Amino acid sequence: MTQFKPGDVNLGDPDQLLEVGMPPHEYFAVLRQEAPVFWNPPPSKPLGGAFPLDRGFWVLSKWEDVSMASRDAHHFSSWLGGPVIYDFHPDAPPSSPYSLEGQRLGLMGKDHPDHTAYRKLVSAGFTPKNIAKLEPMIREHAKRIIDRVRDVDDAEFVFAVAAELPMMTLCELMGVPQEDWLQFFTWGNNIAMVEDPTIDALQTSMELYAYCQSLVDQKRENPDGSMLSHYANKEIDGERLTDFEINMFFLTLSIAGHETTRNTTAHVIRLLSEHPDQRALLLEDLHGRLPNAIEETLRHSPPVVQFRRTATKDLEVRGAQIKEGDKVYLSYASANRDEEIFDDPDRFDILRPNADKHLSFGAGPHFCLGNTLARLQLRTILEELLTARPNVHVSGDITKLRSIWFNAMTEMPVRFDEPAGVAL
Numbered sequence: 001m002t003q004f005k006p007g008d009v010n011l012g013d014p015d016q017l018l019e020v021g022m023p024p025h026e027y028f029a030v031l032r033q034e035a036p037v038f039w040n041p042p043p044s045k046p047l048g049g050a051f052p053l054d055r056g057f058w059v060l061s062k063w064e065d066v067s068m069a070s071r072d073a074h075h076f077s078s079w080l081g082g083p084v085i086y087d088f089h090p091d092a093p094p095s096s097p098y099s100l101e102g103q104r105l106g107l108m109g110k111d112h113p114d115h116t117a118y119r120k121l122v123s124a125g126f127t128p129k130n131i132a133k134l135e136p137m138i139r140e141h142a143k144r145i146i147d148r149v150r151d152v153d154d155a156e157f158v159f160a161v162a163a164e165l166p167m168m169t170l171c172e173l174m175g176v177p178q179e180d181w182l183q184f185f186t187w188g189n190n191i192a193m194v195e196d197p198t199i200d201a202l203q204t205s206m207e208l209y210a211y212c213q214s215l216v217d218q219k220r221e222n223p224d225g226s227m228l229s230h231y232a233n234k235e236i237d238g239e240r241l242t243d244f245e246i247n248m249f250f251l252t253l254s255i256a257g258h259e260t261t262r263n264t265t266a267h268v269i270r271l272l273s274e275h276p277d278q279r280a281l282l283l284e285d286l287h288g289r290l291p292n293a294i295e296e297t298l299r300h301s302p303p304v305v306q307f308r309r310t311a312t313k314d315l316e317v318r319g320a321q322i323k324e325g326d327k328v329y330l331s332y333a334s335a336n337r338d339e340e341i342f343d344d345p346d347r348f349d350i351l352r353p354n355a356d357k358h359l360s361f362g363a364g365p366h367f368c369l370g371n372t373l374a375r376l377q378l379r380t381i382l383e384e385l386l387t388a389r390p391n392v393h394v395s396g397d398i399t400k401l402r403s404i405w406f407n408a409m410t411e412m413p414v415r416f417d418e419p420a421g422v423a424l
C-alpha cells in the first residue's frame with residue numbers, strides 16, 4: 001500500500017487521479033489524519049475539457065466539516081463562485097463556458113433567499129408521495145431493460161443496463177416525446193463528460209436549453225400532465241416559473257439525475273462482484289436487504305466525489321485560515337470513510353447499521369432534490385436484475401471516466417453465468 005503525504009495527489013489533476021484511483025481513498029485517509037483542512041494548489045497543467053481550473057482550493061475531508069459547510073450557506077456560498085470547483089469568470093458573458101453568471105442561474109448556484117424561492121417552485125414534483133406514483137412506470141422500463149439481458153451471456157453493463165433507466169425516467173417525467181429519447185440520451189451522455197476534450201459540453205447545454213424551450217411551447221399548446229407541462233402552465237402558491245427558470249431546471253436535471261444514478265447501479269454490481277460474501281447475504285433476502293445495500297454502495301463508492309462552496313468571509317476551520325473568496329472542496333468520498341463516523345470504513349458491509357449517514361446526496365439546503373427518485377430507480381432496476389440474473393459479475397477491465405468530479409465508469413464488461421466460489 002502506498003503511503004501518501006498531504007500534497008502527493010493533486011485533486012485537480014484528472015490524469016493523476018486515474019493513476020492513483022478516483023476517488024483516491026488512501027490519500028483521503030492521510031488527509032483526514034494529518035491535514036483535515038488542506039490547501040490543494042492549482043494543477044500544474046490545464047485540465048482539458050470545457051472548464052478552466054486555475055486556482056487552488058481548501059479540501060475538507062472530515063464528515064463533520066463537510067456536513068457543517070454544506071449546511072452553513074451563510075459562510076459557505078454556492079452562489080459566490082458557483083457550486084462546482086472550476087474557475088468561472090464574473091465578467092464573461094453567460095454564453096461563454098467560463099461564465100460565472102451562467103453557473104449562478106441554476107438551482108445549485110443560488111443562496112437563500114433566491115434558492116429557497118426557486119427550490120419551492122420546482123420541488124413540488126419531487127415529494128415522496130409524487131415520486132411513489134412513478135413506480136409502475138419505472139418498473140415497466142426496468143423490466144424492458146432487463147428483458148434484453150435475460151438470455152445473454154455477456155454485456156457491457158454501463159450503457160446496456162445502467163444508463164437507460166435514469167434517462168427514460170427523466171424523459172417520462174418531463175414529457176419528452178419518444179422519438180426524441182435517443183437524442184436526449186446522447187445529450188445527457190455528452191454533458192457528463194465535462195473534462196473530455198473531444199466533447200463540447202457547452203454546445204450540448206445550449207442545444208438542450210433550446211430543446212426545452214420548444215417543449216415548453218408545445219406543453220402550453222397541449223398540456224399533458226407531465227412535470228414540464230405542470231411547470232409551464234400552473235401557478236404554485238401564486239408564483240409561476242419563468243421560461244428561463246424552467247429551461248435551467250431541465251438542464252440541471254439532465255446532468256444531476258443521469259450520470260449519478262447510472263454509476264451507482266454499476267457500482268452495486270462491481271462491489272457485489274468484489275465481495276461474493278455480500279452478494280450471498282443480499283440474495284438471501286433481496287427485497288429486505290437491497291435498500292441498505294444501496295445506501296452502503298452510496299457511502300462506499302459515491303458517484304459524485306465533491307461539490308464546491310466559496311467562503312463569504314475569513315474563517316478558521318480546525319486551525320486553517322480560510323480567506324474570504326477561497327474555494328472550498330467538499331469531499332463526500334472522504335467524509336463517507338471518516339473513521340470517527342463509520343466503523344472499519346473501507347469495508348463494504350451491506351448490513352452496516354448507519355450506512356445511510358453518508359453525505360453522497362449532500363446536506364443542508366442543497367440536499368439532493370432527486371434522492372427519493374434515485375433510490376426508487378436503483379431499487380427497481382436492481383430488484384429486476386438480481387431476480388433475473390442473480391450472478392451478474394464483472395468479467396473484465398473497467399474503464400473509468402477521466403474526471404476530478406465523478407466516480408464514474410464508461411465501460412464495465414459483465415458476465416451473467418455463475419462465478420466460481422459463490423455459494424448461492
Ligand code: HEM
Nearest residue numbers: 107108256257260261264307360361362366368369370374
Ligand atoms: C445516486 C444518485 C444521485 C446522487 C449521488 C446525487 C448527488 C447530489 C448532490 C451531492 C447534490 C448536492 C449539491 C450541493 O450541495 O451543491 C445534489 C443536488 C441535486 N440533485 Fe442529485 N444526486 C443524485 C440523483 C439525482 C436525481 C435522480 C435527480 C433528479 C432527477 C437529482 C437532482 C438534483 C437537484 C435538482 C439538485 C440541486 C438541489 C439544490 O441545489 O437545491 N439528483 N445531488
